[in-house]
Amino acid sequence: MSHLPVLLTEVLAALMSTDHLPERVIDGTLGAGGHTGALLQTGVQQVMGFDLDPQALTLARANLAIYGDRASIVHASYAEMRLYVAQQGWSDGVDGILLDLGVSSMQLDTAERGFAFMKDGPLDMRFDPTGIRASAADLVNHADADELADLFYEYGEERESRRLARAVVTGRPYATTRQLAEVLEKVMPRRHGVKAPHPATRVFQALRIAVNDELRIIKTVLPDAITLLRPGGRLAVISFHSLEDRIVKQTFKDAALEISSPPGMVLTEKRAVVRLITRKPIEATAAEIAQNPRSRSAKLRVVEKI
Structure with missing residues (x-):
């Protein structure tokens, strides 16, 4: 089965539309490697991809083998990206980060993973079935x-x-x-x-x-991701339901907020650390929804590091 990366054209436009071609990008939700492959094909020098799912990692390694060491594949949660970025020697940051939240089509389509009620399988639902959760x-x-x-x-x-x-x-x-x-x-x-x-x-x-523990991890990771970006770098997040989108929207709004003290008044000043690229979320086109119905609920929000 072909696993279609959601909002692919829009993600590429969001991460590539800076003054220079991104050198380093993190794909926090690698899956089968669809987004990562497209980024590398477009000219990004290096992508570090994270995933907890051993089955997805096996597919990604096969799909991305042609890119050699330009694709670094990590069996870990995107919650650990700061640790791995440091180990990779990217101490000065990255140019782009993509998070495609929630469960993948591949996981939903595999009865043995226990994510879908329309397919009978063990009631598991762990992103990493080999883990201790x-x-x-x-x-x-x-x-x-x-x-x-x-x-x-x-x-x-x-x-x-x-x-x-x-x-x-x-x-x-x-x-x-x-x-x-x-x-x-x-x-x-x-x-x-x-x-x-x-x-x-x-x-x-x-x-x-x-x-x-998805929502807690999202709340923790978004500020970390913003910190990891170089000036001009972009963070693109795809969410699929209101709970995720609410967290992304509020985090981005807070990071873009600037508070200045009026003359003569002592207030806590706050400088914006990002600017909003998307005031409203980008959604799938009718053509994409027809091809991939699960893209119907996808919302893409993007910020750029100042």
């Missing part, structure tokens, strides 16, 4: 109803969180995605002819975010 099955089988309800509400924005959490606890134990999805659908059956998300949609999103 607890799986989604561990979470739903051991958390109490209040903990699950809070999780479904906070990370899935699920209004029926308490009702669903009680049903999940009653239906335990779970080993597969289908077992959990069936319990959720019994609680909130879909009405015939009504277009609405599957009742498992928000719960599965919430579990995935919790299992991988």
Whole structure:
């Protein structure tokens, strides 16, 4: 199966439209290497790509082999990019950073990874199934109803969180995605002819975010990424749901905010460290959505280091 990088043209335009061709770029979410390959093909000298997923890394190594040592592939979270940048000898920073947040099409399409409720597989959801994090099955089988309800509400924005959490606890134990999805659908059956998300949609999103600690990592990494940029370097972030986009939008807004003290007044001054390249997020074109329906919810925001 071909795995299409989302907003590829827009990402290239965002990262390449500086006064000079970027020398060093970090792809924090390497996947199969689609974005990285395009950057190298366009003339970027070196790309360091991060991913937690061993299957994705195997594909990326094969896809990027033609670029030799111009592509550095790291089996680690993008949360560790500062450490690896220092080890690489890039102490003076990088010219571009890309983060394509959330779960990949490849992960959703692989039943064994446990991300998708439409495919039956082990209830896992870890980006790195070889790691030490607890799986989604561990979470739903051991958390109490209040903990699950809070999780479904906070990370899935699920209004029926308490009702669903009680049903999940009653239906335990779970080993597969289908077992959990069936319990959720019994609680909130879909009405015939009504277009609405599957009742498992928000719960599965919430579990995935919790299992991988996604939102905390995003909040931590964005300031780090801005710090790593050289002046004129750009940070491009693709998000897929409102929780991610809200964090990206607010972080970028805060980093671009400048506060000056009026004459004669003593206030805390703050200098902007970036300028906003995108006032509003860039979204996929109709043509891309037709080719890759999952791009429909993608939003790209970009800032440039001052």
